[in-house]
Amino acid sequence: MGVVKGDQMVLNIGPQHPSTHGVLRLEVMTDGEIVSQIRPHLGYLHRCFEKHSENVTYEQVIPFTDRCDYLASMNSNFGYVVAMEELMEIKIPERVEYIRVIMGELNRIASHLLALGVYGLDIGAFTPFLYMLRDRERILDIFEYTCGARLLYNYMWVGGVSHDLPKDFETICIDFLDYFEPQIKEYNNLLSYNKIFVERTADVGVIPADVAVSYGVTGPNLRASGVKWDVRKDEPYSIYEKFDFDVPTGTAEFGTLGDCYDRYWVRMLEIEESVKILRQALKEVPSGDVHQALPKKIRPPIGSVYRRTESPRGDLGYYIVSDGTPVPSRVKMRSPAFTALSCLDEVSRGWMISDVIAILGSLDIVLGEIDR
Amino acid sequence: MGVLENKFKDNVIVASMDKLLGWARSTSPWYFQFGLACCAIEMMASAASRHDLERIGMMPRSSPRQADVMIVAGTVTMKMALRVKKLYEQMAEPKYVISMGSCATSGGPYWQHGYHVLKGVDLVVPVDVYVPGCPPRPEALIEGLLKLQEKIQTERPLTRKSV
Amino acid sequence: MYRDFGTIFIFIFMGIVLVYVPLLIQKLIAPNNPNPDKLATYECGEESEGSAWVQFNIRFYVVALIFLIFDVEVVFLFPWAVVFNELGLLAFIEMAIFLLILIVGLAYVWRRGDLDWVKYDVKYGRGRYANLTSQNNNSQDS
Amino acid sequence: MKIAEIKATIINQFPDSVLESEDLAESQLELKADQWFEIATFMKEDPNLSFDQLECITGIDLGVEASLQSRYNFHSMEHRHKVEILITHDRNEPKVASIETIWRIGDWFERETYDMFGIVYEGHRDLRRILCPDDWEGWPLRKDYEGQELYHGIVIPKMKEEDGWE
Numbered sequence: 001m002g003v004v005k006g007d008q009m010v011l012n013i014g015p016q017h018p019s020t021h022g023v024l025r026l027e028v029m030t031d032g033e034i035v036s037q038i039r040p041h042l043g044y045l046h047r048c049f050e051k052h053s054e055n056v057t058y059e060q061v062i063p064f065t066d067r068c069d070y071l072a073s074m075n076s077n078f079g080y081v082v083a084m085e086e087l088m089e090i091k092i093p094e095r096v097e098y099i100r101v102i103m104g105e106l107n108r109i110a111s112h113l114l115a116l117g118v119y120g121l122d123i124g125a126f127t128p129f130l131y132m133l134r135d136r137e138r139i140l141d142i143f144e145y146t147c148g149a150r151l152l153y154n155y156m157w158v159g160g161v162s163h164d165l166p167k168d169f170e171t172i173c174i175d176f177l178d179y180f181e182p183q184i185k186e187y188n189n190l191l192s193y194n195k196i197f198v199e200r201t202a203d204v205g206v207i208p209a210d211v212a213v214s215y216g217v218t219g220p221n222l223r224a225s226g227v228k229w230d231v232r233k234d235e236p237y238s239i240y241e242k243f244d245f246d247v248p249t250g251t252a253e254f255g256t257l258g259d260c261y262d263r264y265w266v267r268m269l270e271i272e273e274s275v276k277i278l279r280q281a282l283k284e285v286p287s288g289d290v291h292q293a294l295p296k297k298i299r300p301p302i303g304s305v306y307r308r309t310e311s312p313r314g315d316l317g318y319y320i321v322s323d324g325t326p327v328p329s330r331v332k333m334r335s336p337a338f339t340a341l342s343c344l345d346e347v348s349r350g351w352m353i354s355d356v357i358a359i360l361g362s363l364d365i366v367l368g369e370i371d372r
Numbered sequence: 373m374g375v376l377e378n379k380f381k382d383n384v385i386v387a388s389m390d391k392l393l394g395w396a397r398s399t400s401p402w403y404f405q406f407g408l409a410c411c412a413i414e415m416m417a418s419a420a421s422r423h424d425l426e427r428i429g430m431m432p433r434s435s436p437r438q439a440d441v442m443i444v445a446g447t448v449t450m451k452m453a454l455r456v457k458k459l460y461e462q463m464a465e466p467k468y469v470i471s472m473g474s475c476a477t478s479g480g481p482y483w484q485h486g487y488h489v490l491k492g493v494d495l496v497v498p499v500d501v502y503v504p505g506c507p508p509r510p511e512a513l514i515e516g517l518l519k520l521q522e523k524i525q526t527e528r529p530l531t532r533k534s535v
Numbered sequence: 536m537y538r539d540f541g542t543i544f545i546f547i548f549m550g551i552v553l554v555y556v557p558l559l560i561q562k563l564i565a566p567n568n569p570n571p572d573k574l575a576t577y578e579c580g581e582e583s584e585g586s587a588w589v590q591f592n593i594r595f596y597v598v599a600l601i602f603l604i605f606d607v608e609v610v611f612l613f614p615w616a617v618v619f620n621e622l623g624l625l626a627f628i629e630m631a632i633f634l635l636i637l638i639v640g641l642a643y644v645w646r647r648g649d650l651d652w653v654k655y656d657v658k659y660g661r662g663r664y665a666n667l668t669s670q671n672n673n674s675q676d677s
Numbered sequence: 678m679k680i681a682e683i684k685a686t687i688i689n690q691f692p693d694s695v696l697e698s699e700d701l702a703e704s705q706l707e708l709k710a711d712q713w714f715e716i717a718t719f720m721k722e723d724p725n726l727s728f729d730q731l732e733c734i735t736g737i738d739l740g741v742e743a744s745l746q747s748r749y750n751f752h753s754m755e756h757r758h759k760v761e762i763l764i765t766h767d768r769n770e771p772k773v774a775s776i777e778t779i780w781r782i783g784d785w786f787e788r789e790t791y792d793m794f795g796i797v798y799e800g801h802r803d804l805r806r807i808l809c810p811d812d813w814e815g816w817p818l819r820k821d822y823e824g825q826e827l828y829h830g831i832v833i834p835k836m837k838e839e840d841g842w843e
Contacts, residue, residue: 007589014579018434043808044452070410133420203662216782256661319735334733350657451810455580461572487824
């Protein structure tokens with residue numbers, strides 16, 4: 001039976017839309033239901049991060065890196081700070097390294113919790129969102145207890161951290177981890193094995209591995225397509241070699257490799273890995289002074305560095321060019337969500353509009369980081 | 373304008389009608405999900421389980437037609453400014469605007485070199501309540517919303533505006 | 536017997552009153568100042584390009600027709616079902632024949648494939664959507 | 678495969694398009710812009726190079742009157758090795774071949790660098806601004822960029838160093 005093609009109409013899933021995770025406009029060519037082409041329009045949150053980083057000193061760039069990926073600001077700081085230390089060859093005391101890994105992993109859990117909660121919202125399940133944000137609030141309390149801020153911390157400085165750990169930090173963290181582990185089972189009962197959720201996401205929006213690599217997709221989206229690539233393991237920075245954790249890749253649990261369910265499932269497994277890292281790191285935090293390696297005046301040598309770190313969304317790369325003055329000559333942030341969004345057009349060809357919303361939610365994009 | 377709106381001189385009947393109308397409008401102002409940037413995450417956190425916005429009658433609506441309050445949460449850029457104006461126009465009367473965070477109030481940390489950032493959303497839409505902070509804590513946002521409810525109650529929709 | 540009509544009349548009257556009085560109050564009190572932007576169609580903050588009055592795919596019409604047929608069929612079943620136990624075997628057989636005719640229609644429509652609503656032509660279809668990956672899609676350059 | 682060998686294979690494959698300059702870091706390689714498309718396809722297809730991931734394209738403005746530069750970072754999933762290619766363009770009409778058909782992400786990276794610096798990537802299917810609005814004037818990240826005064830009737834106040842708001 002021939003497929004009778006209706007006319008195409010243009011539908012704007014526009015800048016203000018509950019499921020675009022921020023201000024992103026998708027210009028969708030559809031015949032009423034089946035999507036034939038999507039043209040994403042970005043730039044609605046372009047806040048000139050790179051222009052700012054050419055006019056403020058190296059320390060002042062850190063609060064701007066917070067505001068780029070506002071869901072995982074610790075990891076954004078971490079990436080910038082690791083790149084700077086590689087450029088300036090600063091030796092970091094052991095205690096600072098441990099604090100940074102702990103904060104980075106806590107922030108990864110918090111970012112994944114919100115990503116999965118909002119993904120449940122996109123598919124229509126409201127309660128997991130409330131459960132996951134309730135536990136995320138506990139992590140924000142830990143951050144607030146250490147550095148006073150809930151969402152944007154300006155915590156990791158070049159060569160150290162801004163505040164030392166409060167006195168009973170380890171016990172608080174371990175209490176949180178003991179409380180948190182059974183909660184993961186609760187999320188699985190709520191969402192992971194929910195028949196509707198599985199039906200809506202399994203086999204939907206499959207990204208084959210070669211397409212993912214060609215589109216530069218990284219992080220959980222790439223690992224869900226079966227490529228075992230994690231910057232913490234393959235280009236280790238800070239002290240990630242000390243901890244043993246495995247890198248979960250797509251297991252085609254309910255569908256095929258690389259579909260929306262796999263991207264959700266890889267993030268859920270990653271939360272368990274982060275808890276494993278945190279337990280190991282919290283046991284052996286050495287003592288020491290965190291402000292001791294802070295350089296008085298940051299004047300890196302002339303040259304450039306490109307360093308990647310593993311943010312919850314993928315490879316967060318910083319390309320820093322310095323010309324010897326205390327003001328950076330160029331800071332380019334390679335944003336993982338930017339590349340994840342670029343494959344949306346090709347992957348969501350031929351699906352229904354509601355599936356496109358599921359695919360977009362599974363990519364877990366943050367618009368602050370895409371538009372910089 | 374409505375048939376009876378702003379038509380009456382100030383007397384005791386109209387004053388009590390105004391108080392009734394103001395009370396009715398202020399008890400459950402539904403807010404228009406207008407999350408732009410980091411403040412949107414704090415708005416979500418204040419709508420979620422710990423700081424529940426439903427307690428004060430605020431329910432998130434995603435279409436301007438069903439919303440009374442527009443919470444501009446985040447940085448308004450030039451490209452977005454035209455859309456903010458259009459969306460504000462498409463909201464149903466009586467409508468209010470809360471500018472959440474220092475980005476929406478005055479351009480925030482992007483005021484100096486942000487060539488693409490709108491320095492304050494009040495250049496585009498009339499703002500009722502400004503909530504400072506970057507991002508403001510959920511408690512600050514809730515205080516701003518309560519301030520807005522007080523402001524709605526003191527409004528006089530029926531009495532003639534003494535021009 | 537006439538009392539029943541009274542209750543129905545009150546029922547209808549209250550229905551009308553409870554609808555139109557709030558509308559009247561709203562007409563009097565609610566502010567109402569339309570302007571071109573407000574009357575434009577809301578499309579997430581964008582001007583809508585082109586119109587939605589395009590020539591839709593035929594499958595929407597076909598499924599609507601099928602639904603209509605079986606909806607009317609159910610309407611006929613209701614009165615029959617209400618008085619079913621007073622009727623004899625004959626009424627049951629008549630209704631069975633009526634249903635049989637419509638079942639034949641359903642079989643024909645099912646066989647023709649109008650019921651499988653999903654008309655994807657997916658680029659990377661895998662698993663249960665594998666057979667829906669239409670070959671012509673790969674020829675389009677992305 | 679070590680960085681020196683990578684550079685060696687590229688140099689002896691395309692001898693005349695490599696520029697020698699001393700202040701480059703060890704993993705960087707400067708090329709002329711003319712044969713760039715062939716070099717890129719060679720880097721992707723060659724079995725022992727097989728750079729299948731284009732990490733990042735960075736546009737750099739070397740100075741107010743100096744030339745522009747676009748730097749490509751490549752990475753190979755198979756061999757886990759990396760290289761950085763530099764291509765310099767002159768300031769008035771920067772042009773280079775687009776590698777968007779080889780790595781699909783090049784499409785957006787090049788559009789962003791075009792949007793920020795005005796470097797034209799020939800052969801790009803859909804070279805438009807990606808971050809700034811389409812009717813934005815000037816290339817924002819150039820050192821000599823002067824912000825525009827008015828955008829659709831909205832004043833962009835200019836911050837003077839000494840007397841605050843204008």
